[in-house]
Amino acid sequence: MSGDYEAGNAAISAPATPGTPTPLMPSMRVDSLSYDRKSMPRCKCLPVDAATWGAPHTCLTDFSVPDISLTRKLGAEFVGTFILIFAATAGPIVNEKYHGVESLIGNAACAGLAVMIVILSTGHISGAHLNPSLTIAFAALRHFPWVQVPAYIAAQVSASICASFALKGVFHPFLSGGVTVPSVATGQAFALEFLITFNLLFVVTAVATDTRAVGELAGIAVGATVMLNILVAGPSSGGSMNPVRTLGPAVAAGNYKAIWIYLVAPTLGAVAGAGIYTLVKLRGEEEEVPRPVRSFRR
Known part of the structure; x- marks a missing residue:
């Protein structure tokens, strides 16, 4: 037995044979949206417990320097x-042309599909918000x-305008x-945009903040929700769910018809959807063993 034990130790400690290829990926799996919940301090600017009211905390100081x-x-x-x-935006333009x-x-x-691939490719860097309503x-x-928040919204708005003018140059005059x-009707469009953005943020908050959600599939879950919402609301309101989805093309085409709907309704729906999931998700002793969190928060 001792001989077997020593042989086993020798096998473990022996260096790899020259020429043996090393694994391309380490044994620990790293997901593109992997996130350690403890690494993100919670902001105290909106206290929810009575004991925290009046506490000297601000959003500018409670967050540690990001990695x-x-x-x-x-x-x-x-x-x-x-x-x-x-x-x-290119999809509807090609459809018209x-x-x-x-x-x-x-x-x-x-x-x-665009939402899915962007989340999978940039979620680990910026959180892949892509949407001012989600950021807010x-x-x-x-x-x-x-x-x-202001810097993220500025990046999103400028990217939307740049993409829209690029499409205008490529597909002119079909940008409309x-x-x-x-x-x-205005009320119907407002209600649709509110509801589909509510659905989107309910799903995003689940996969981004809840340890029990299947975070590994965040990109697929969110992309599928976007597809479902457009299938439901696309013919009626356009299925925007995102202020910059409407703002950029509106600026490039010079068409601002009812633009306020697409600025206000998605933002209200996003706050409502994220808030409702936060209320219903399991907490504390109700949770099982925590798993790594895949998050849109950065």
């Missing part, structure tokens, strides 16, 4: 939003620092097909 520079985050957010707006070749399903797939909702619920304008 990724803000410049890199904004760069990833700009590129990710550019890809999303380019793809989501080539007489319905894309169809509603194709338009929904363009947006949903996460900040309101203390999942994201308010101090970074990519502008989201309501084909129903």
